Amino acid sequence: MKILIHIVLFFTVLNLYSQHSITGSIKEANTNNNIPFVNIYIPQLEKGTISDENGTFTLNNIPPGNYKVIFSIIGYETLSKNIEVPQIEDLQIVLNPSAIEMEEIIVSTPFHKLQSENVMKVEKENINDLKANGAVTLADGITDIAGVESISTGLSISKPVIRGLSSNRVLVYTQGVRLENQQFGDEHGLGINDAGIESVEVIKGPASLLYGSDALGGVLYLNPERFAEANTNSGDVTFNYFTNTNGYTTNAGYKSSGDTFKFIFRGSLAEHSDYKTKDYRVSNTRFGEKDFKTALGFQSTTFKTELRYNANIIKPGIPEDIGIQSTNKTPLPPYQEVTNHVLSSKSTIFFKNSSLNVNFGLLYNDRKEFEDEHEDDHEDHDEEVGQEDEKHEDEHHDDLQPALQMKLKTFNYDIKYNLPMFGKFETIVGLQGMLQENSNYGEEQLIPDATTNDIGFLVVTHIHLNTSELEFGARYDHRSIDVLNNINPNYKSFNGAAGIKTNLKENITLRLNLATGFRAPNLAELTSDGVHHGSNRYEVGNVDLTYEQNFQTDLALEFKNEHVEVFANAFYNMVNNYIYLSPNGSFIDNTPVYNYLQNDAKLYGGEFGLHFHPHPLDWLHFESSFETVTGKQNNDDYLPLIPANTFSNTIRIEFNNQWLNKGYAFTKLRTTLKQDKVSMFETQTNGYTLLSAGFGGTVKLFKKDLQLTISGNNLTNKRYINHLSRLKPEGIYNIGRNLSFGIQYNL
Structure with a gap:
């Protein structure tokens, strides 16, 4: 002290x-x-x-x-x-x-530039905008970003998909540190609540130069809320209600800043019943979530530091079939109980013409999965009797012991030195690493006890020219995995990236980026040997797997003037030694056996769109986009879990008057095409069109701002199944019509 x-x-x-x-x-x-x-x-x-x-x-x-x-x-x-x-x-x-929306700083890339100045195209969205569109969860909201989808099991369990890649191929950053929460599992959710998160940035493509292993497919970078301005304080209370799940989310926060010290407190609570389709409720998609965030900061002219802590507890049910219809909110077995703790430290020391950034993270993930000790057949009970049975079941399930319990402890560090600017050159050198320990405590075991150690060295340079910006860098990484009394694989990789952003004409910008990335096999791929109940398959790992290595080319063109934006982003991604699961035709205990194999693969596609403000109607916005991705192995077999092509069209108006400030209204039509480019073990998925609409604004109440939002998703109550839904094999529909009502009062 x-x-x-x-x-x-x-x-x-x-x-x-x-x-x-x-x-x-x-x-x-x-x-x-x-x-x-x-x-x-x-x-x-x-x-x-x-x-x-x-x-x-x-x-x-x-x-x-x-x-x-x-x-x-x-x-x-x-x-x-x-x-x-x-x-x-x-x-x-x-x-x-x-009339074009104002730009914001991109934090996920090394030199913290505006999007218009950035060599790499990065998508950025404010969380409030995603919630205003009716998103129930953070993972649900990010699917509004072009090129981003999610693999979902109901509403509470979702994993981000960036241009067809997911799980350990997509890295998530929160509070400035990499999030580690057993993300290898299909039924392992994001584990982050949107309360206290200001915005999300998406790097679409290999970012191993900046972030190391597991950033082969891209990065989801979550920016926490900022501290209050110096010598100010503020507070807010937010409440949202969702008709489909009879669910709610609520959070309250307060922050205050002096000249040198500042702090934030925020707490959140959410509960949802089983979501409803046009015909039925999907049993055991209910969940509850508690979240607490706090931050403490100190800043002088030569030094600044902040310490942030997040505790998140989520208890989601794992749906299996359509059972008893009820609006209870307590999950039934099988269900998970996942606790995440994230403690991060972010500091900067300022020298005369340079600075040193030092980030540390301590993460603790406690994942429990509970299974019913016996099977009860409720199908002949009516809803009233079924609800009474559930009450008795809830009392019984309180005594259940977890069949599976894994504890993951992670320490990661990120040290970067911003060298003094030399002419037109900006350069950063860095050291990054991670020490991780996985331990098992339940009767069952998905992955063994093991220790993982990462270390990486990087250098990246940005060059300012008259009409162009250049950026390039190189990196070396080493990962070792020590599986207790078993194996000790090591992986080494060199990676690099180079990009240029140039103005072809006054309003036309071109970005070209070339980058390599890598991903070491995870413990499940190396060591699995047992039934994965969430996926209903017996998985067999392969200790001889080598690391994945990719090379991606990104080309982005953008035209922008005062009233119109047009963009076209195309990519081609070659992945060597792509790891995938394949059935071998045998069964163990009546469960199909799947092996982890490797083959070279390729993914290609892009996002295209426009944003139009017809002059002089600057209050009117028309946005249209199209996203497409195709994934194939070298033998021309399609890769699994590739999202379908999608069109999105939005009309939005903005207005201000005496009683409603920052008013808006929108109508959105999202068309997902048929997905018939499927892997050997997938089925095709029909296309569908969903209609959404909403409006909102800010009024004064006791001289303080009160924000009101009303939105509706799937307004026609369409029956549909998303290709990335893990409930698709059972023929279970995605969520039906949902109206959401939100208020936020600034204290």
Whole structure:
């Protein structure tokens, strides 16, 4: 404790001798009028302010150095400007009017740039926007992002799919650290609640250069909510109700910041009954979830640090067939009880023209699965009797012991040094690693006790040219897995990436990225030897599996002016030694046996779309997109679990009046085509079209903002089955019509 006090005092003393400010004014390009209430933000410092009524601003306590400062407000193009501190003269900032939504900083790539400046195309969505569209869970909401789908078992268990790749091929980051929660399992959900998460970024393609193994298919990067601005505080209470599941989510949070110290508290609770289709409720898709997040931050001019903690407990049922119809919310066996703890530390030390970022993460995942000790046949009972039986069952199941219990403990670290800028060159060198221990405590065992150790070294450089941006880098990784008294495989890989972003003409941008990635086999693929009840198959691992290695080419074209955006993103992904499951034709205990095999594979496709604001109707938005992906083995057999091609069309209007501020209304039509490009052991899936609509806005209540949202999904109550639903083999439909009602009151 004394050491910590001395460190804080040391940086506080430095602070007294190196305080600087950034000052200036902001005007509109066409009229030269002052622009009030502009957001001014420095990503490197995570520090910002708002311009006053006269368009002037001041940012205090800035250490010497070169910083990217972002100026953004709705109705104007976002401006990114490099500022040298100490400042010679006041800044004179000019913003151009634009009906296109303002840009935000991309955090998941190394140099924290605006999307328009980024060499790599990264999709970013605000969580509030996804929830306003009626998303029940975070995993449900991200499927609105082009190129992103999810493998689902009901509503509570979903896994992200990026361009046809999922599970251990997609890495999830939360609170700045990689999330580890036994993500190899098809019925293992995301394990993150959207409360306290501000936005999500999606890297579509190999990101092993930045993140190491398991980022072969892409990265889902979750940005936590920011601290309050200096010397301010705020609180909010949110409640959402969903008619289909008779379910609700609620959360409350408070945050406060002084000049140096700041903190956040947020708690959330959710409960849902079995979801309903047009014909029936899907038994045991019910779930409950509790979530708590807190953060503590300290910031001076030469040092900043934040400590975040998240505890998440989710208890989802595992559906098997259509049984008793009820609206109870307590899951019946089989069900899971999953507890996730994430403790992260994120610190930056600022030198004169460089900085050192140090991130640490401690994660603890306790996964329990409960099975019924006997089978009861309820099919002849009516609903009233069935509900009474469930009450008795709930009392009995409270005494159940987990048939399966795995505890996963993970420590990961990420250290990056931002070298001083040399001319047009920005360079980062880094060290990343992970130490992980898996232990079994239940009667059954999916994967053995084992220890995994990762270490990786990287260097990446960004070059600023007159009309282009270049980025390239290289990385070396080593992973060792020590399976207790069994095997000790080691995997080594070199990877690299290179990209260019250039302006072909004034409004046309081209991005070309070439990247390699790798993924070491997980414990299930190496060592499985038993029945995987959630998948109804006997799985046999293969200790001779080698690591997957891929090479992907991405080409992105974008046209953008004041009232229209058109984009086309295409990719071709070659994966060597792709690992997959295949039945061998035999049975053990009446369960089909599946072996883990390898073969080279390829995936290709892309996303295409437009966003149109017809002048002078800037309040009207029309958005249209198409996404497609095809996955094949080298023998021309199709890969399993490849999402179907999808069209999405949205009409959205925005308005303000005396009683409703930031008002909006939308109608969305999403058409999923027939999926007939299926693997040898899959069946085809018919296409379908879903209609959604909603509206909302902000009103004043006791001089505080009250946000109201109403949305409806699958308004025609369509019977349909998504190709990536794990309930598809049983012919069970996805969720029917669902209306959601949300309120958020800012305290």
